[in-house]
Amino acid sequence: MKKLLVASLAAAFISPVALADNPIKMEDQSQLKQAPAIAHGEEYHKPPSEKDLPDNAFGDMVRKGHAIFVDTKNQLPEYVGNGMNCVNCHMDQGRLANAAPMWGAYPMYPAYRSKNNKVNTFAERIQGCFQFSMDGQPPAADSDAMTALITYSYWLATGAPTGKSLPGRAYPDVPKPEGGYSIENGAKVYAENCSFCHGADGMGQKVGDNYVFPPLWGKDSFNWGAGMHRINTAATFIKANMPLGKGNTLTDQEAWDVAAFMNSHERPQDPRLVEGSVEKTKEKYHANDGVNLYGVEVNGKILGQGTE
Numbered sequence: 001m002k003k004l005l006v007a008s009l010a011a012a013f014i015s016p017v018a019l020a021d022n023p024i025k026m027e028d029q030s031q032l033k034q035a036p037a038i039a040h041g042e043e044y045h046k047p048p049s050e051k052d053l054p055d056n057a058f059g060d061m062v063r064k065g066h067a068i069f070v071d072t073k074n075q076l077p078e079y080v081g082n083g084m085n086c087v088n089c090h091m092d093q094g095r096l097a098n099a100a101p102m103w104g105a106y107p108m109y110p111a112y113r114s115k116n117n118k119v120n121t122f123a124e125r126i127q128g129c130f131q132f133s134m135d136g137q138p139p140a141a142d143s144d145a146m147t148a149l150i151t152y153s154y155w156l157a158t159g160a161p162t163g164k165s166l167p168g169r170a171y172p173d174v175p176k177p178e179g180g181y182s183i184e185n186g187a188k189v190y191a192e193n194c195s196f197c198h199g200a201d202g203m204g205q206k207v208g209d210n211y212v213f214p215p216l217w218g219k220d221s222f223n224w225g226a227g228m229h230r231i232n233t234a235a236t237f238i239k240a241n242m243p244l245g246k247g248n249t250l251t252d253q254e255a256w257d258v259a260a261f262m263n264s265h266e267r268p269q270d271p272r273l274v275e276g277s278v279e280k281t282k283e284k285y286h287a288n289d290g291v292n293l294y295g296v297e298v299n300g301k302i303l304g305q306g307t308e
């Protein structure tokens with residue numbers, strides 16, 4: 001009992017830097033752990049192809065899950081608060097290795113997450129992305145929409161071992177540069193490599209009502225509670241996957257700088273906002289959540305105010 005108390009007190013005072021240096025502390029899944037690297041000659045898990053889907057209730061449910069995954073905002077307008085679709089971050093229909101593929105995720109749940117301090121089912125993990133990445137209201141665990149998304153992921157994971165972190169899960173780590181990151185240099189990296197598609201104002205580009213290039217900040221982007229608001233997480237996604245079609249061309253420094261630039265802009269408020277106070281929310285939810293700028297002053301403004 002006494003030991004436990006000491007351990008939890010120590011955990012409460014440990015700095016983010018110490019956390020990152022301690023692999024055991026990372027097991028709490030506040031952030032996804034680094035997946036094993038792919039061995040030479042080894043292949044990533046190969047999800048089945050759509051043409052092999054059976055013509056029965058299962059096949060129908062998988063097709064429905066796929067439709068929701070790639071067109072979430074239109075399929076589930078009542079649950080999505082921004083302009084995003086699951087596929088914007090979980091690329092190639094949730095199939096792409098190193099872009100948090102659903103086949104890498106499904107076999108790893110249920111799992112404990114310190115973010116909500118409980119053992120999360122797969123449905124609860126998806127609900128997290130609805131609440132933060134989609135800035136919306138999560139569908140119920142037993143709803144049709146959730147059944148479809150889970151069945152789709154289950155199918156993508158066909159033949160994958162359970163409880164074993166597979167190469168290609170999440171995003172490969174990009175170590176923080178020794179000299180830190182520069183928002184100013186990130187603005188240059190952005191202008192040269194990103195603004196062409198995501199817009200000089202970061203708001204993405206639409207055709208009709210739909211984004212063809214998703215917004216990176218602003219009211220239609222992921223909110224301040226999303227995993228992507230962490231500079232370290234965004235740097236890993238960007239390094240492996242952006243500029244689109246040219247993954248792994250930025251240096252680690254450029255990936256960190258442009259991630260910091262992206263995440264130094266306003267976006268929808270963290271829905272866990274504590275008593276209307278950015279300061280209190282920062283303390284409770286952002287102080288130990290990787291590297292992030294929530295509640296931090298940048299260019300004379302405290303970030304984390306949210307958007308209309």
Ligand code: HEC
Nearest residue numbers: 031032084085086089104105125126129133170222227228
């Ligand atoms: C803005 C980008 C973004 C969008 C949009 C998004 N996600 Fe995520 N998702 C992430 C990030 C980043 C992570 C990893 C989070 C972390 O490390 O904390 C993640 C993690 C997950 C995981 C767990 C992955 C694992 O390996 O454990 C699942 C499952 C998931 N998302 C499902 C979805 C679904 C379903 C949707 C659509 C309803 C969605 N996500 C929309 C960014 C996004």
Ligand code: HEC
Nearest residue numbers: 087088089091193194197213214215216238242243244258
């Ligand atoms: C050729 C066009 C193109 C370029 C250039 C490009 N992106 Fe993207 N980006 C996309 C598209 C399209 C998606 C959504 C992928 C999908 O839906 O399959 C995306 C998704 C993203 C996402 C996740 C979704 C979101 O809106 O948060 C981030 C973050 C991102 N890009 C950052 C960047 C950064 C940083 C750069 C520059 C280093 C960059 N992109 C360059 C086209 C581009």
